[in-house]
Amino acid sequence: MSDRGRRAERGIAVAFAVTVLGAVLAAAGYVTGSDRLLLGLGFCLAFAGLAAGFTLWAARLLPQGPYVEEREPMRSPPEEREALESEFEPPAGRLPRRMLTAALGTLGLAGLFPLRSLLVHGPSPAVALATTAWQDGVRLVDQDGYLIRPERVPRGTMLTVFPEGHRDTGDSMALLLHVDPARLDLPRGRESWTVGGIIAYSKLCTHAGCPVGQYMRPEERLVCPCHQSVFDVLRGAEPVFGPAARSLPQLPLRVGLDGVLVAAGDFHEPVGAGYWRPM
Template identity: 60%
Template structure:
């Protein structure tokens, strides 16, 4: 095989190889993350590699025509007709004789086809569950309660009528993990059934994200013992499990079960009672 033809085959093979690698990159990015720019880049390079490979193949490996032979009309002898058929068969040989580009093309199309199967996972019934995704917060049983500076909080750190924004240890500042710690008179608590032991010495903890539009519920009205969302004036009853009593919010603020660790600091005894934040995704 001549040197120029060998180089041409290698160029075509490299183009198809780049397409295969880009398709594998697309599949890896789909599994490892959700960066749409990287996903788009992977597809762009994959299809560009195929396009370049096909173009090089057409211009360097296939016979270049047109082929015209001027001659008088006549019936050719049988040997000449056979020779002509053989010549045509030989001209078509690059389609079957160029093994390296053909194999790389098969590899590129195969990898790209497999990569195209990955997004199908998002369309299946077993795909991501919105309820699980929204309910998955850093709060876990045994997680220590810390303030916005990462310092552990003890029951005595919150005065009666006081409010402190707290987070799970190691995740201070995480938006969906923000919880309001409020001290009330234990005798006044009327928590929902099953939550009687979720408070510690009158300390109750509720998600800071309003269940209407996700605004921070940071205003505590001590006189009425209610939390007020400043965005749309939803009111939540602190004593009654943070159920909404006014405004557009239709779902209570998720509550965090509290306990005291061996070192005397507050800890979570489990996750939030429900997904924090807006409830627009949930049928009511």
Template identity: 40%
Template sequence: MSDRSNGTPGNSGAVATADDRPDDLAHADPGLPPHRPRLSDTQPRAAKRNERQVSLLFVVSIVGTLLFFFGYFFIRLDNTVATLRLQNLLLGLGTAFAMFGIGIGIVHWAKTLMPDHEWVEERHEIRPESDRRDAERIVTGILSESGIGRRPLIRNTLIGAGALAVLPAIAIFRDLGPLPGNALRRTMWDRGVRLSRDPDGTPIRAADVTIGSVFHVIPEGLNEAEDKLEQKAKAVVLLMRLEPADLNPSPGRENWAYEGIVAYSKICTHVGCPVALYEQRTHHLLCPCHQSTFDVTQECKVIFGPAAHPLPQLPIMVDDQGYLVAQSDFLDPVGPSFWERG
């Protein structure tokens, strides 16, 4: 009787199991592809060439950082467009080369010189008393695989590139200057400072402000200030005249206006855009950036849009010559409300 009649498969259709295989085949790794060695794995000259290429990329990073510093410290701005463009070009190219060189260098190092074959390590229980030794062995293995210990050219250029790469950020932070302290809360407005037209600085008489008119206002003397732009960014004001009966001052602010003339900061409390649109019929001020809307009859309360706070009001009065003057500085912080209001 044949093997087939007994239920035993014949040679033509037999499938070997792991138990039927020889020991070397039964324990072969079935999941990992065969490793194909690279030129740098078999040829020392190729490995040396790749090492020089990685080091060259790190040197490119160093040169980029030095280029950034040259543009930052040695290109003196003289208020010309050409000089500004040159500095921006050097800063941009320097930053790009610094980041490109160190990034591509590390990638090229990993691709050509670090071990690229895969292996499987069986999971094993880590005993508490051996944790430190295991960690040391892992770190030692990583350093050995990277080849940083036996490749001083790569190691030294990487250290130089890494040390210099962070310096441009430190240099840029230097330009932020000292902490502002109370500088953001203070403007040029003070008791007795006249309200003057922007930009010519002509003082404004109360009689010049008619119902429905709007004046863009700066403190008198601002045009002569050394930090004119910085001071104007905080102190610029919108001046309007309404019927006194239309105003609804809160307790303590009854004398902040003069015969219906009110003054409010022009800087939106959302992100600092100029509030420059006044709708006479509704007495609304509109910020064109994000459509925040303020009601002048309600002390510039926000009635629409993302602004979170009313526009700060400048208390005003009239001096002996009939000119509008400030009673004090703003009592609320000017500008966006995110920095602020403690």
């Protein structure tokens, strides 16, 4: 080995010796636990010596390039190319290609039917979200299907009602309450929506759509049990506590010719949670 090679070996050995010294210092610092600086200094010297040793080893002792690896020609022989091309030749008959064209065309036409239904005959989401089964003249019934007369709702009570024939429609549930008409302070234009203090609101909370099912009679408040939103019955069911930010939609009421309570229209705005409003 030449003098240059020996000097390189000694340099690498010194670097690794620094690694040994650093490891010893780090171990001593860890065992004694008295000096964290010694622990950090030991690891720093150890990794620095290791990096220096590998660098010197790669630069001085390993063979220096550049190196070129000879490879065989990548082009296939003519016989192999001809055999591959023959494998991808089109089939002799036209029947498979014609049937594939017919299959893809028929499948594409069939896919147009559901698309046409969505674009032309599908229900409009805006209309579906904005309306319920309530209409002018629809009679109120309870969960058993019995008609509701005003005398059946004494003052201070709450009753869940449905549009006749739609007891299974979740967005049409309403709460029927009887309060002192002299205490009502409804928004302008809704003064005639009650029948002798009998008032109706949507049962779906405007926060997350949970059913409002608790009635605080002394305070005339409705409470949603899910997130404790509270609504003032006397002031149009406006929210007074909790996360709900919108009033419960009100259902206009009147008395039908047969003496039962009927709706005078749909809720004054969409029911349920998080409905958007036009700006």
